[in-house]
Amino acid sequence: QLQLVESGGGLVQPGGSLRLSCSISGFTLDYYVIGWFRQAPGKEREGVSCISKSGGITNYADSVKGRFTISRDNAKNTVYLQMNSLKPEDTAVYYCARSGQRLGCSTFLSMYDSWGQGTQVTVSS
Numbered sequence: 001q002l003q004l005v006e007s008g009g010g011l012v013q014p015g016g017s018l019r020l021s022c023s024i025s026g027f028t029l030d031y032y033v034i035g036w037f038r039q040a041p042g043k044e045r046e047g048v049s050c051i052s053k054s055g056g057i058t059n060y061a062d063s064v065k066g067r068f069t070i071s072r073d074n075a076k077n078t079v080y081l082q083m084n085s086l087k088p089e090d091t092a093v094y095y096c097a098r099s100g101q102r103l104g105c106s107t108f109l110s111m112y113d114s115w116g117q118g119t120q121v122t123v124s125s
Contacts, residue, residue, distance in 0.1 A: 002026035002114055004096050009119030010085055014061075018121060020081040022096030033099040034072060034079040038092035047107025048076050048094070049081060057104045063089075086123045093118040 008020040034071050035050035049060045049070040059111060069082040079096060097112035099105070 004116035006116045007121040009121045013125050017084045022079040024077045029074045029077050033101045033105045035094045035097050036081045050105035050107050052105045057094045088123045091123050101118040
């Protein structure tokens, strides 16, 4: 059974850090691009970052560049999102998803066919 399960969310103060994990099962991680997305209350889901199958190409939304780092460990069937210098505007439910993109990576939502259930990240003092 295909599954993506996010973990690592929580409440953190501004300037703090969190590491999200996306653990997969039911498919071979090596064959898929993985993206991280987020959705804040009343807003549309937006792409945060993605990583190519090999991990050699990564992309970030302008709002998180220099603060977030995506990585993958195919042997552990896990993709990570390290989030540093968190801001209140980073508050959202964070989702990981898979895409069968052949080259590079893109965070266009329509390119992703399977999603996790999400993990809440709240940045507040």
